[in-house]
Amino acid sequence: MSHIPLSAKLGSNTVIENDVSIGENVVIGHNTVILQGTKIGDNVTIGCNCVLGIKPSINKRMRKISNSTRQLVIEANTRIGHVVSIYSGTQIGKHVFIGDHASIRENVTIEEGSVVGRAAIVELNSKIGKFCTIQTLAYVTGDTILEDNVFIGPCVSMSNDKYMGAEEYSLKGPHIKKGAKIGNNASLLPAVIIGVNTIVGAGSVVTKNIGDNVVVAGVPAKELTSS
Amino acid sequence: MSHIPLSAKLGSNTVIENDVSIGENVVIGHNTVILQGTKIGDNVTIGCNCVLGIKPSINKRMRKISNSTRQLVIEANTRIGHVVSIYSGTQIGKHVFIGDHASIRENVTIEEGSVVGRAAIVELNSKIGKFCTIQTLAYVTGDTILEDNVFIGPCVSMSNDKYMGAEEYSLKGPHIKKGAKIGNNASLLPAVIIGVNTIVGAGSVVTKNIGDNVVVAGVPAKELTSS
Amino acid sequence: MSHIPLSAKLGSNTVIENDVSIGENVVIGHNTVILQGTKIGDNVTIGCNCVLGIKPSINKRMRKISNSTRQLVIEANTRIGHVVSIYSGTQIGKHVFIGDHASIRENVTIEEGSVVGRAAIVELNSKIGKFCTIQTLAYVTGDTILEDNVFIGPCVSMSNDKYMGAEEYSLKGPHIKKGAKIGNNASLLPAVIIGVNTIVGAGSVVTKNIGDNVVVAGVPAKELTSS
Incomplete structure (x- = not known):
């Protein structure tokens, strides 16, 4: 009872x-x-x-x-x-x-x-820090790390399987550092690291690690400015 | 009762x-x-x-x-x-x-x-006109205006917060004019205006206002033809 | 009863x-x-x-x-x-x-x-073969064919209406052949054919048919390597 x-x-x-x-x-x-x-x-x-x-x-x-x-x-x-x-x-x-x-x-x-937004999904083994915002319909894949104060825009997509089911692989999601902001509908590839306070533009495709305090955009995402 | x-x-x-x-x-x-x-x-x-x-x-x-x-x-x-x-x-x-x-x-x-499609989301303060179609899994952000006969394809994403939570900002979604059509999985940035009968290609990222009767595509979206 | x-x-x-x-x-x-x-x-x-x-x-x-x-x-x-x-x-x-x-x-x-993933949607008249994986939040539009062992990544988007509601048109979704893999958040246009064991990169926009055993990526998707 x-x-x-x-x-x-x-x-x-x-x-x-x-x-x-x-x-x-x-x-x-x-x-x-x-x-x-x-x-x-x-x-x-x-x-x-x-x-x-x-x-x-x-x-x-x-x-x-x-x-x-x-x-x-x-x-x-x-x-x-x-x-x-x-x-x-x-x-x-x-x-x-x-x-x-x-x-x-x-x-x-x-x-x-x-905050985990409307229809957003957080898959298994993920760690979401303090005061993060995961917006509507965003997808946080398994084994992802979001440090504190991260912003994930609406419809952001992540993946954690480099071989798309084809090989034995240790699944690993993105690691997004403190204060980083990911624009709406951006795509993050498996295991990418996004630096502190970095900004990823809407619709970008992030294929490799990105340092701290930069702004990236495009397909694939490239650095726009350094701050 | x-x-x-x-x-x-x-x-x-x-x-x-x-x-x-x-x-x-x-x-x-x-x-x-x-x-x-x-x-x-x-x-x-x-x-x-x-x-x-x-x-x-x-x-x-x-x-x-x-x-x-x-x-x-x-x-x-x-x-x-x-x-x-x-x-x-x-x-x-x-x-x-x-x-x-x-x-x-x-x-x-x-x-x-x-029509609001399967698993589509319409956020607060938005105005949807007559005979619009919002397809499956599309995301209509807050403070968006869809005039009559607008078509929003599947998985279209919008945002209304230019600073991604970082600053005080008057939130504003896109304004999509009569008869415009947005292709599937396109991304629209905050406050963009899409002209009458304009067509946005699938997967495009619309970063600025677009006039009437044009076709745009790409990342960022550029005009393909004028009609 | x-x-x-x-x-x-x-x-x-x-x-x-x-x-x-x-x-x-x-x-x-x-x-x-x-x-x-x-x-x-x-x-x-x-x-x-x-x-x-x-x-x-x-x-x-x-x-x-x-x-x-x-x-x-x-x-x-x-x-x-x-x-x-x-x-x-x-x-x-x-x-x-x-x-x-x-x-x-x-x-x-x-x-x-x-496997049909969490919050994934499969629209009417679609045929999904054996041992396919359709990942989280993926959208399989109407009149789509997935042959056996196809992998559809998270948040993949498809469409089946070339004219976005504007004309009479026989709706047709993509046809994805055996063993093909579609990366997360890729967009597939109506009626595209994806070849056997072909790989489509994350965030790509596939606008035309793709042959067997190739890797494509980008907006629009272009061939990277042949295998």
Whole structure:
């Protein structure tokens, strides 16, 4: 059984499985499903028609998960939109905002004050720092690192598989350093490093590492100015 | 209490909150949630697992909403797909079609006969004219204007924030004039104006204003022919 | 009435309409809707908040469907994620994996062992061969052919309408031959043919047919090397 405090506001047709922990003053919208092992902090708000705490499934074409039994933890004062799915084994910090239709995989860390936009997707094993913004429909691939204060524009695309499934390869996503900003619909190739405070123009294709404090644009992305 | 006419067909597990107005011959699918203050016209069809009439939330990293209490109004003969989310303070005209998994924010106007495709997103304060087509997975950013008969191809991306969160800036999306057509996966920068009947090629990046009746393509987009 | 075997595990608030056929050892998540005429094979697993077996609607701006009354068939050992929508008249083979938030239209065939990623969309009349991978947020337009072992990277975009709604035109999507690989966020124009084992670089725009065993990249895509 799960203990639901008297201060919680639950919508109609919510499903709360066993071993769910719910803090004070939590709001859960209609038709939302909270799966076994989810831990929800104080003052968290969750919209309607969400599925939280999904256990990763193993498919032979997909990557093995080291530890699929851990909890989903949502810390205090965080707000989850509507029609959101989030996996277990993921930790979401305080004052985070997750937009409607977003999906977040297992073994992800999202630190305090970050925003994951509407219909944005964060794949497994990724680390999102503090006060990052991941805009609408952006795609953060698996094994990606976003340091603090990174801005990912709408519809940005990343990949982590250099051989597109053809060879055994250790998957690695981009590493985006503090304060970098990626323009809308830019494409980042596997394992590229984007430097501190660097700006990548809209629609650019980043094929190699980029240093700190530069502005790049184009296909492939080239340096425009140094600052 | 909400008055539900005898002619309405409601699915299983639907949630209809208070102060919802429902016209004649309305169909609402299973597990769909209609939130307080929503007004649904005659002959409107709504799919399963939708959330309609969402009140905007205020997050310190997000924009303030001038008037968050207005209704969601869906006019007669409009069809809403499955797993759709729509905010309050938005007006959807007659004979509009909203695809599955689409999401539409607050303070949006969509006029008669327009189509919003599957998983397409329309952000806040945008105005969509008559008989527009916004295709699958296209992203219409906030404060965008689409005049009548505009075509937005699949996966088109827009942005409205020139400084990517870095400075105080009055956000402004693109302004796309009558009959213009934007090819699939094109990227539009903040505040660009696209002229009447102009065509933007697939995958182009539009960085500055474009006149009427021209064809542009490339990164950055350049004029190909004048007609 | 639908016959539900004793071996089936149904979540809370599931809706199973009439004339649904369910095999042995099927798991259906909470709040999922299975619409009339759906046929689910043995050992199929379906997540929460899905809508399966949707009947296509006819809109005057949209294409007519030749046969809208056929079943959705999901063959044995296939796994469907959470918040997924799938239309009737579609056939999904054995050992297929459909990611969360994905949407698959009517009259689609997906053969054995293929993967449709998270939030990916497959439009009507498309044929997906065996052991294909369609990654996260990729868009497979209508009337597309993917032969066996094709890899579609994340956020790849396709179109099937050369005139963007302006003229009467027989819609035709890309034809991607065996073993071809399309990099993330590439754009494919209507009716392009991509050859056997050909590789298309990330962010490329493919405007014309490409032969077998080549590597192309850029806007527009040009051949880099021959192998």
